Amino acid sequence: xxxxxxxxxxxxxxxxxxDDETGARRLPPERELGDALGMSRxxxxxxxxxxxxxxxxxxxxxxxxxxxxxxxxxxxxxxTIAQSLGYITDPHVAEARVLVEExxxxxxxxxxxxxxxxxxRCSLERMNAAExxxxxERAHEADADFHRRLLDVVDNPVLDLLREGxxxxxxxxxxxxxxxxxRDGSGTEFDLSHDDIVAAIxxxxxxxxxxxxRRHFGITTTGITATGVTEPGVTTADxxxxxxxxx
Numbered sequence: 001x002x003x004x005x006x007x008x009x010x011x012x013x014x015x016x017x018x019d020d021e022t023g024a025r026r027l028p029p030e031r032e033l034g035d036a037l038g039m040s041r042x043x044x045x046x047x048x049x050x051x052x053x054x055x056x057x058x059x060x061x062x063x064x065x066x067x068x069x070x071x072x073x074x075x076x077x078x079x080t081i082a083q084s085l086g087y088i089t090d091p092h093v094a095e096a097r098v099l100v101e102e103x104x105x106x107x108x109x110x111x112x113x114x115x116x117x118x119x120x121r122c123s124l125e126r127m128n129a130a131e132x133x134x135x136x137e138r139a140h141e142a143d144a145d146f147h148r149r150l151l152d153v154v155d156n157p158v159l160d161l162l163r164e165g166x167x168x169x170x171x172x173x174x175x176x177x178x179x180x181x182x183r184d185g186s187g188t189e190f191d192l193s194h195d196d197i198v199a200a201i202x203x204x205x206x207x208x209x210x211x212x213x214r215r216h217f218g219i220t221t222t223g224i225t226a227t228g229v230t231e232p233g234v235t236t237a238d239x240x241x242x243x244x245x246x247x
Contacts, residue, residue, distance in 0.1 A: 008047050009056070009067070011037055016067055025067045075165035083169060093169040098217050100162065101147065105197055105213040108153040109206040116153050117202050123149060124194050131191045139191070140178045144171065146194060153201075177220040190219050 015036055016025035027033055034044045048065070051057035055071035082088040112120075123146035130138035151159055163170065181190040193216040200208035 002043070003047070005047070005050060009051070012067055027065045027067065030065075072161070072164035075161055076167060079165040079169065088169070090169070090173070093166060094173050096166075097170060097173055098214075100159065101150075101217070102210045102213045104150050104154050104159065105201065105209040106206040107156075108150050109201045109204055109209040111155070112153045112201050116149070117198065119149050120146060120153075120198050120201070124191070124198060127191050127194065128188075131187050136178060136182055139187070140175055143178060143191075143194075144174055147174070180220055186219055190216070193219060 012027060016027050018025055034041050048057055055074045058066045058068040123142050127139055127142035130142055151163055181187045196212040197209055197216060200212050
């Protein structure tokens with residue numbers, strides 16, 4: 001019976017040596033590793049191959065084999081396949097994005113440095129300029145950059161995995177919202193609502209940042225997802241409630 005992968009990794013970590021300069025964890029040569037683990041070469045290679053496919057193992061010719069931080073490729077593949085099978089749908093993505101973005105804005109208000117706040121404002125300037133010139137693609141790119149920078153402020157590897165795993169779906173959701181506000185003429189309002197988010201972050205107001213983010217998404221609560229399905233994450237009532245609290 002094959003050893004559970006998490007237990008196998010724990011045993012590998014006990015045998016790995018840490019490079020003082022890079023912090024990389026290098027595994028012993030394969031024969032030595034097999035002897036230490038009491039595994040046949042075939043069984044060892046099979047387990048190592050699984051780790052490599054998952055992005056946790058890196059082989060460098062002439063230097064050795066390393067247990068490494070996972071690549072995002074497998075995470076992306078998981079979410080892509082899950083969407084193809086219908087396990088994750090566009091409304092799920094839209095709802096999750098609202099919930100996560102509110103929490104991210106709240107956390108950013110507690111963590112953002114002056115330099116990071118300036119970077120957020122630069123993204124807003126590019127977004128507003130693009131919207132004013134009617135360049136929807138540039139506005140979308142600046143919008144995406146703004147939300148990426150917010151996640152960078154929070155600097156949480158779990159959120160990074162979610163962002164990278166759902167990259168395509170999140171981009172589709174963001175683009176659908178951008179196209180919707182362009183169609184109904186609320187693009188300027190949509191872009192300016194980012195200013196309230198940054199203002200709350202700049203003053204260190206986590207609750208204000210959360211409310212501002214909710215109001216921002218409330219501008220596109222009329223059924224905006226990549227497939228046109230009503231988004232379950234924020235309702236008109238939620239936005240009205242947020243306005244009352246803000247006052």
